[in-house]
Amino acid sequence: MDLHQLDYILIFLFFFVFIKASGDLTCPSITSPRLSVTCESRWGNRRGWVPCGNPVPVGTIARYKCRQYYKPDGEEHEDNTFSECQKDGKWSTDILQCVPECGKLEGGVTPLVVNGQGIKYGTWPWHAGLYNLQAGNWTFWCGGSLVNEYAVITAAHCTWKVNTESLRVVLGKFHREFRVNEEVTQIKDVKQIIMQPTYQDLGGNYGSDVAILVLGSPVEFSPVVQPVCIDWDLKAIDNDLTEGNLGMVAGWGVNENDTFSDLLRMVQLPVVSDQKCIEEQPRDFKKYVTYTTFCAGYRNGTGVCNGDSGGGLVFPHPAEPNGTWLLQGIVSVSPRRRGTSFCDSTYYTVFTKVGIYTRWLKTVLQSIQPHHNRQKENENNVSL
Numbered sequence: 001m002d003l004h005q006l007d008y009i010l011i012f013l014f015f016f017v018f019i020k021a022s023g024d025l026t027c028p029s030i031t032s033p034r035l036s037v038t039c040e041s042r043w044g045n046r047r048g049w050v051p052c053g054n055p056v057p058v059g060t061i062a063r064y065k066c067r068q069y070y071k072p073d074g075e076e077h078e079d080n081t082f083s084e085c086q087k088d089g090k091w092s093t094d095i096l097q098c099v100p101e102c103g104k105l106e107g108g109v110t111p112l113v114v115n116g117q118g119i120k121y122g123t124w125p126w127h128a129g130l131y132n133l134q135a136g137n138w139t140f141w142c143g144g145s146l147v148n149e150y151a152v153i154t155a156a157h158c159t160w161k162v163n164t165e166s167l168r169v170v171l172g173k174f175h176r177e178f179r180v181n182e183e184v185t186q187i188k189d190v191k192q193i194i195m196q197p198t199y200q201d202l203g204g205n206y207g208s209d210v211a212i213l214v215l216g217s218p219v220e221f222s223p224v225v226q227p228v229c230i231d232w233d234l235k236a237i238d239n240d241l242t243e244g245n246l247g248m249v250a251g252w253g254v255n256e257n258d259t260f261s262d263l264l265r266m267v268q269l270p271v272v273s274d275q276k277c278i279e280e281q282p283r284d285f286k287k288y289v290t291y292t293t294f295c296a297g298y299r300n301g302t303g304v305c306n307g308d309s310g311g312g313l314v315f316p317h318p319a320e321p322n323g324t325w326l327l328q329g330i331v332s333v334s335p336r337r338r339g340t341s342f343c344d345s346t347y348y349t350v351f352t353k354v355g356i357y358t359r360w361l362k363t364v365l366q367s368i369q370p371h372h373n374r375q376k377e378n379e380n381n382v383s384l
Contacts, residue, residue, distance in 0.1 A: 025057070025058050025087065025088075026056055026057055026085070026089060027055065027057075027058070027060065027085035027086070027089055027090060027091055028055060028091070029052060029053050029054050029056065030052045030053075030062055030064070030095055031052070031053050032095075032098070033067070033149075033218065034066060034067055034070045034098040034099075034100075035064050035065070035066065035067060035095075035096060035098060036064060036066075037052045037062055037063065037064035038062070038064075039051070039052040039056050039060050039061070039062045039063075040060065040061050040063075041056065041057050041059060041060045042059045042060070042061065056085055057085065058085050058086065058087050059084070059085060060084070060085040061083075061084050062082060062083050062084075062085070062091070062095075063081060063082045064081065064095070064096050065081060065096070066096065066098035067098070068221070069100060069101055069226060070098040070099065070100055070101060070221075071098065071099060071100075071101050072097070072098060072099075073098060073099045077096055077097050077098075080094070080095075080096045081096070083095060100148055100149065100226070101227075102126075102147075102226065102227045102229040102230075102324065103126075103227075103228050103229035103314075103320075103324030103325040103326060104125070104226055104323075104324065104325075105123060105124070105323075105325060124264060124266065125146075125172070125222075125223070125224050125225055125226040126145050126146040126147075126228035126312070127143060127144075127145065127146075127250045127251075127312070128143065128144035128145065128146055128152045128154075128169050128170065128171055129143065129144075129169070129170040129176070129252065130142040130143065130144055130152075130158060130167060130169055130170075130213075130310060131167070131168045131169075131178050132162065132166055132167060133165075133167075133168075137178075138168055138178040138179075139178075140176050140178070140252060141158060141167075142154055142155065142309045142310035143250070143251045143252070143253075143308055143309065143310045143311030143331065144158075144169065144213065144311070144312075145227075145228050145312035145314075145327055146171060146219065146226070146227045146228065147228060147230060147327075147365070148227055148365065148369075149215075149218040149219050149221070150214060150218055150219070150368060150369070151212050151213065151214060151215065151365055151368065152169050152212070152213040153210065153211070153212055153213075153312070153330065153354075153361070154211055154212075154309075154310035155209045155210065155309045155310040155330050155331060155332055155352065156195040156196055156199040156201070156208065156209045156210055156211040157199075157201055157206060157309065157332070157333075158310045159193045159211045159213070160195075160199075160201045162193070164189070164190040164191065164192065164193055167193070167213070168187055168188065168189065168190070169187075169188045169190060169213055169215060170185060170187050170188070171185070171186045171188070171219055171225045172184045172224040172225040173264070174263060174264050175262060175263060175264075176252040176261060176262055176263070176264075177262070184224050184225070186219055186220065186225060188215040188216055188217060188219065189215070189216035189217070190213050190214065190215065190216065191214045191216040192213075192214035192368070193211060193212075193213060193214075194211060194212045194213075194214065194364055194368075195210075196208040196209075196211065196357060196360060205287045205288055205290075206288055206332055206350075207290060207292055207293075208292060208352070209293075209330065209332040209333070209352045210330055210352050210354070210357055210361075212361070212368075214368050228312060228314060228325060228326070228327045229324050229325060229327065230326065230327055230358065230361065231326045231327075231328065231354070231355055231358070232358055232362065234358065236315070236317060236326055236328075237328060237353075237355040240271075240326065240328050241271050241294050241328060241353070242271060243270075243271055243272060244271065245315070246268050246270055246271075247268070247269055247271065247296060247313040247314060247315045247328065247329065248266055248267070248268050248269070248313070248314055248315075248316075248325075249266065249267060249269065249304055249308065249311050249312065249313045249314070249329075250264055250265065250266040250267075250311060251264070251266075251304060251311045251331070252264060252265075252308075253304060253305045253308030253309075253311075267304065269297050269302075269304075269313065269349070270296060270297070270298070271294060271296050272294075272295040272296055272297065273295075274289055274294070274295065276295075277289050277295035280299070280347070280348070281295075281335060281348060282335050282347070285335050285347075288333055288350045289350060291353075291356070292352065292353055292356045293332065293350050293351060294329065294350075294351055294353050295348040295349065295351070296329065296348065296351055297334075297345075297347070297348040297349045298348075299346055299347065299348070300346070301345045301346055302345065304334070304349050305334070305343040305345055308331050309331050309332070309333075310330060311330070311331045312327045312329065312330060313327075313328060313330070313331065313351050314326060314327050314328065315328055327354055328351075328353070328355065329351030329352065329354060330351060330352040330354060331349065331351060332349075332350050332352045333349075333350050334347060334349040334350065335347045
């Protein structure tokens with residue numbers, strides 16, 4: 001055997017081993033409830049469509065896009081539509097990251113909370129109803145705001161000394177009664193209650209009155225179930241909470257007839273300065289107005305009341321694409337009508353200022369986010 005023949009044999013063996021090794025290499029699977037994804041193999045005997053939920057062979061092309069009700073997470077992902085499985089077993093690009101669209105209102109307000117307005121079904125898609133198990137019946141308890149597939153923000157006093165087994169969260173609901181048959185209603189168990197650590201209920205004057213409910217299973221977004229936006233970078237808070245600026249809140253709370261509303265209603269409330277709020281509230285109520293809160297409402301009997309606690313005060317941002325609504329306040333506390341257990345709607349309502357707690361909220365939401373919504377590579381899958 002001459003030297004040239006030996007060279008050819010070595011080259012052949014090199015390519016044989018290389019091809020064999022490449023054929024054994026795979027890239028991690030791509031799975032995410034936020035993605036629509038297809039995978040096409042272009043290598044060897046596995047040419048053709050392959051399941052993306054399993055490790056895929058080298059040369060596979062993954063094509064993907066965000067599912068309905070989701071959008072790319074930032075401009076760097078807007079043109080990210082495909083990736084190729086390379087010979088080193090890694091995808092050629094970062095997999096598309098999607099986040100829920102938020103703060104979108106559909107429908108409108110119809111002429112008809114206290115002295116509020118009726119709204120069309122689905123107009124307030126992030127509003128959640130909290131129900132507490134009492135004497136064997138699920139009883140309406142508080143409101144809340146959906147912020148992603150797994151979490152609802154509410155007032156901490158709605159969860160004080162309440163256990164997860166006695167609490168249910170209902171989305172896509174229009175009627176207050178728990179058993180009313182609404183086909184698109186989603187009823188969720190509560191997996192965990194996470195109250196702001198400094199909250200002490202009445203002993204702490206309702207300071208830090210905010211809590212996160214971790215849902216037992218993910219919400220399925222629909223035209224009537226979608227999350228609200230949060231002002232994470234605090235760019236809008238100063239303008240939104242300027243005196244006289246109007247926010248909107250929805251609920252099934254006590255109405256002008258001192259009965260709980262059967263249908264979801266909304267009311268538009270102006271922000272009131274701290275000074276004005278303190279000066280015009282009852283003397284023993286002033287302690288509830290702090291740097292972590294703000295006031296809103298009227299003195300004419302229009303406002304929120306019992307049962308509206310935990311609901312979100314939201315503000316419109318029409319300059320955003322298609323217009324969005326930001327959650328800036330959580331219904332917390334208001335003066336009680338003398339001699340009754342009802343609110344006095346001739347006074348202002350105190351709201352928890354969401355912007356004070358964005359760092360805590362972000363930390364908690366990231367900690368409860370299930371693994372398939374984080375980007376994390378291992379030998380078996382790429383999780384989003």
